[in-house]
Amino acid sequence: MSARYLLLLGMVTGLVVGCGKSEPPAVTPPQSAATPAPSPAAATPSTAAPATADAALPAPTPQSIAARKLDPEKIKRGAAVYRTHCASCHGPNGEATPNWREQGADGRFPPPPLDGSAHAWHHSTGTLEKMIREGSPGVGGMPAWNGKLTNQEIDDVIVWIKTLWPDEIYDIWYKEIESKQKD
Ligand code: HEC
Numbered sequence: 631m632s633a634r635y636l637l638l639l640g641m642v643t644g645l646v647v648g649c650g651k652s653e654p655p656a657v658t659p660p661q662s663a664a665t666p667a668p669s670p671a672a673a674t675p676s677t678a679a680p681a682t683a684d685a686a687l688p689a690p691t692p693q694s695i696a697a698r699k700l701d702p703e704k705i706k707r708g709a710a711v712y713r714t715h716c717a718s719c720h721g722p723n724g725e726a727t728p729n730w731r732e733q734g735a736d737g738r739f740p741p742p743p744l745d746g747s748a749h750a751w752h753h754s755t756g757t758l759e760k761m762i763r764e765g766s767p768g769v770g771g772m773p774a775w776n777g778k779l780t781n782q783e784i785d786d787v788i789v790w791i792k793t794l795w796p797d798e799i800y801d802i803w804y805k806e807i808e809s810k811q812k813d
Contacts, residue, residue: 687796708790724794746795751803
């Protein structure tokens with residue numbers, strides 16, 4: 631458990647550095663970062679292979695969600711916003727599609743997962759809000775939601791997205807990104 635934690639911590643430290651440089655096409659850094667990661671994992675049991683480890687992490691239990699102190703009303707409202715506006719692209723539970731790492735013929739990547747198995751959790755709440763507000767229309771294909779969703783709706787949907795993240799991801803996100811206000 632703690633080995634895996636350290637491993638994830640190493641990953642996030644590396645990834646956060648890698649991701650500051652290129653803001654709009656946020657999909658490229660995790661790809662390159664996810665590939666070299668398996669080597670340090672060689673010493674740990676095979677279940678820890680990072681490329682798949684994130685997806686294999688246990689889903690949060692209701693208790694661990696409660697420990698995050700996220701407002702239940704926001705979670706409920708955020709789930710509705712997500713279902714209406716985001717699920718069609720990012721998947722009903724933020725899981726996206728299995729081919730999300732594959733660049734399409736138009737040079738765009740499919741919508742990435744938001745469930746903690748990709749890159750979204752490498753951003754502070756403030757950055758997520760900006761990404762949702764501004765999107766990457768034209769370049770990356772994420773619509774801009776500014777003016778289409780209220781501040782409250784954007785805030786709510788971010789809270790809901792955080793409930794998708796496994797405990798270990800959430801803990802590292804909180805300690806290494808949110809509390810340090812990194813990108
Ligand atoms: C038309 C499809 C589409 C819809 C609808 C959509 N997205 Fe996206 N989203 C994308 C794509 C494509 C990307 C990747 C953009 C890029 O790489 O520039 C993305 C990226 C993101 C990211 C950054 C992820 C990361 O790994 O850094 C977040 C957060 C996000 N979307 C949240 C949302 C939310 C919340 C909604 C609903 C309000 C939503 N998206 C609706 C297509 C969509």
